[in-house]
Amino acid sequence: MTTRAPRHRESTPSTAELAISTRGLRKTYLNRKGRHVAVAGLDLDVPLGGVHGFLGPNGSGKTTTIRMLLGLIRADAGTMSIFGREVPRHLPEVVGRVGAIVESPKFFPAFSGRKNLQLLAEAIGRPKGIVDEILEQTGLGERGKDKYRTYSLGMKQRLAIAATLLKEPDLLIFDEPTNGLDPAGIREIRNTMRSLGEQGRTVLVSSHLLDEVEQVADTVSIIGHGRLLASGPVAELIGDQTATSIRVGVSDLVAAQRILTDGGLLVRHEGGLLVVEGVTDGAEITKRLAAHELFVNELTPVRADLESVFLELTADEGLETAGVA
């Protein structure tokens, strides 16, 4: 099911089938410049299981939404539920099933990684032994005894993931998890998220990085200015964007371009190929070229990626796309 909110919303699954659901969620901040609407009536559904991308440019309300779900900040209006339980009222009942990293990892800098985890484990009544097990599991076994402040950003992020795993959660919420990481760290975190999703857990990953969401997420919700712009499976969302151009390989590029242009098509060079815009049917191109005894050796529909989806959606909404990679 692909939802292009608010225009194409289809039937809404019941909250019992959802890990997270929000309706009409709203949060306004007061600052020196006046009122700033961070979340403006957000309807968000995160299905159970798999990785769900929560995509939007910086300042679009992703972190605010996550904070509201976790009871860290109060919503001005709207309803939220996690595993069908209304939050924040019933958050204590479900919090044991939810692991979350909100923005950057935050622990006591003067305590070791192990000590930080031990305190959290004790607070939720988990046995002490589990801490070393999880440190090993997240590759921090060697550095567990070192002070948190000496950790690299990647290690801090791993410790934060370790902390979420203390609860053996069914739902993991990662807010911009790869911010500031080096390429190896990014790959590692993305693999971890995918692996957690494949274990049957629900992973909500908030990101402003389109390629990240495309790589790790099964489903995605795109938001801008605190509102849902679209949601659905990543593949369908991209699939919805029917190919609007076709990449053509041919021996005589100049002749082929002239023929297609004369036929009223928009053609440009890209690498050693032609890209024909505004065409969805490859047969039309092969027919025209073959009539002039030019035979194609490559014919590839150019599939829209999330970036183009996002740009289209945000253009519709008149949103800024700065910061979107």
Next chain:
Amino acid sequence: MMRLTKVELRRLYSRRLTTIAVLGALVITGLMLFGAYQEAKPLSKAETTAQRAQFDQAHKDWVANGAQQVQDCLTQQAETRKTDPKADFGCNQMEPKWANWGKPEAKFAQMMPNVLLAGSYLLAFVAFLVGAGFVAAEFSSGSMANWLTFEPRRMRVYASKLVAAGLGLIPVTVALLGLLTAGSWVIVRNYASTAGTTAKVWGDLALMGGRALALAVAAAVAGAAMGVLLRHTAAVLGIAVGYLVLVEGVFGQALQGARPWLLQLNFNAWLQHGATYFIQTCKTDAQGNYNCQGVEKTLTFGHGSTYLALLVVFAVGLAALVFRRRDVS
């Protein structure tokens, strides 16, 4: 709640600021004991010899000129009594006596309440600092948000932190007060006099120690509440020092009517089971002279204890309200 409090206690004792503050308090306790030693120790042989020489010289002078000095004194006294009939220049006590020279012998029963009072102030400050830093560090490091994702019931979290701050300071306070008392006892017994240390004296000291302990616990809880409100240890310290300097030091002295509401005086009233203070009352007499007199006032134990309790309850209540409603980032 119990589990959370145990975790918070473990965190409290693992904190470097707690260790530093306790070590600092230990060092200052040592300095206070050194002060007690200085007060209790008798004069050295050299000091005694010097004092004796000064006494001999004064006595010699008295033998030669004493009668004249007494006569002069009586004349001046008589002159003064024309305007102040009650004037007493102590002319009959002018003869130097060896008993009045040198250093009076320290007595444990008289010395210890003052030592305990100073120790109580120190421990209350340490408790306030530790309590404030304990909670404020969580906000300033951002780990409060992380903590709340594990235990979202804020009032439980809040209560566990305040209870841990209060409970955590009890062993430290008891140990340091015990060290101060035992150390002072040993010093005074070896160098001065413990005579007159009756069961009643011990009872009074024990009660004062108990009140000092309660004050330290209250200070730790109030410090933790301030930590919630201000979210930075430095901010809490800044407010505390600013208050002490401006309100207690400057305005408190200038505005006599505000004195019953000053913390220090109420601390004294609580610790010493009542405290006295002086205010100046000035008036113009019949001759048109403007005279000022110091008038002694009493601040009762009830006033001190009620006022301090209300302050702590207010701080704890306000911080609870703020913590319950505030967005945590």
